[in-house]
Amino acid sequence: MGRIGRVALTPLPALLASLVLLAGCGEEAPAPEFPLRTVRHVTVTPEPDRRVRSFSGVSRAAQQASLSFKVAGTIRSLDAAVGGRTRTGQAIAELDPSGFRLQLQRAEADLLRTEAERRNADVSYERVKGLYANRSASRTELDAARAASESTNALVSAAARAVELARLNLSYTSLRAGQDCSVVEVVADVGENVGAGQPVVTVNCGDHLEIAITVPETLIAGFTPGLAGEIVFDALPGRTFRGLVSEVGVAATGTTFPVTVRMDETDEVRAGLAARVRFAFDRGKATTLLPAVSVAEDERGRFVYTLVDGDEAGVGVIRRRPVEVGELTSRGLEVISGISPGDRVVTAGISVVRDGMRVRVD
DSSP, rough: OOOOOOOOOHHHHHHHHHHHHHHHSSSSOOOOOOOOOOOEEEOOOOSSSEEEEEEEEEEEEEEEEEESSSSOOEEEOOOOOOOOOHHHHHEEEEOOOOOHHHHHHHHHHHHHHHHHHHHHHHHHHHHHHHHHTTOOSOOHHHHHHHHHHHHHHHHHHHHHHHHHHHHHHTTTEEEEEESSSEEEOOOOTTTOOOOOTTTEEEEEEEEEEEEEEETTTTTTOOTTOOOOEEEEEEEETOOOOEEEEEEESSSOOEEEEEEEEEOOOOSSOOTTTTEEEEEEEEEEOOOOOEEEEGGGTTTTTEEOOOOOOESTTTEEEEEEEEEEEEEEEETEEEESOOOOOOOOEEOOGGGGGGOOOEEEEE
């Protein structure tokens, strides 16, 4: 049989020590690199010192009235048509006056009767006074004659007022225009029975039109009588009209206040047109506009992330900046303080970045 050679086995501790020595002789393993997050931004630009606000409304006549009779009756004539004009003092409509004439005649007859009774009572009183002076009539007879005279005088006064009232009611059968107006609506018709105060004709009067708008409570402090605005109508493209605030509501309806803007009437503008009224206000504070998504909020308040240039091209450093915000407009969120023109504000990716983080700028 041949000889079998022996293999020398190295102890385990010595083997581990050798492996450690071998590892120490090699280069250190590099740490893994993670790609930088990419963010988008906008560069802050200065805003104008004035801001413009636009409000929707409807044009209406400065004076609109519903004309009606003061007495009830049957309409005998009606001289009004939609779109027509009325002149001052013109008879627009008339009621059948026959019943009112009879009332006047009866009141005049009552007046004549009471006047005759008064004359008789006055004569009787004077006669009794003479008899009483000659001790031919008693005190009781004198008092009765005086009371009869005073009573008939009161009846004459009442009858005279009844005649005056009957004449007024007769005059009320004619409905007349108080000034030059435009007829908007004719409600009644000839032959129709109408009650006292029931509208017959609706008219727009005056030389001016108004725009009725509503203003949010956050802006009402900037509205005062005399504030100038520009008025545009969808029905009149390319035309701009001037208006002045004439009335500002003192009580809110919900969260808005009623405001009236007065404008000079023109041939082109009519009542009932949809309008937009623009006003320019001083901002008061330096303000910039940012996309609303760029402003975040936590327990420390509202803030934005700005970009500061890093060491490499296209790489920046995130910095947190506290800000004070104003109103949300159609162009963005107003930022009153905290940023300046030229700052680069992150607009996308703000939920995954932190203060001091290095990012890649898109």
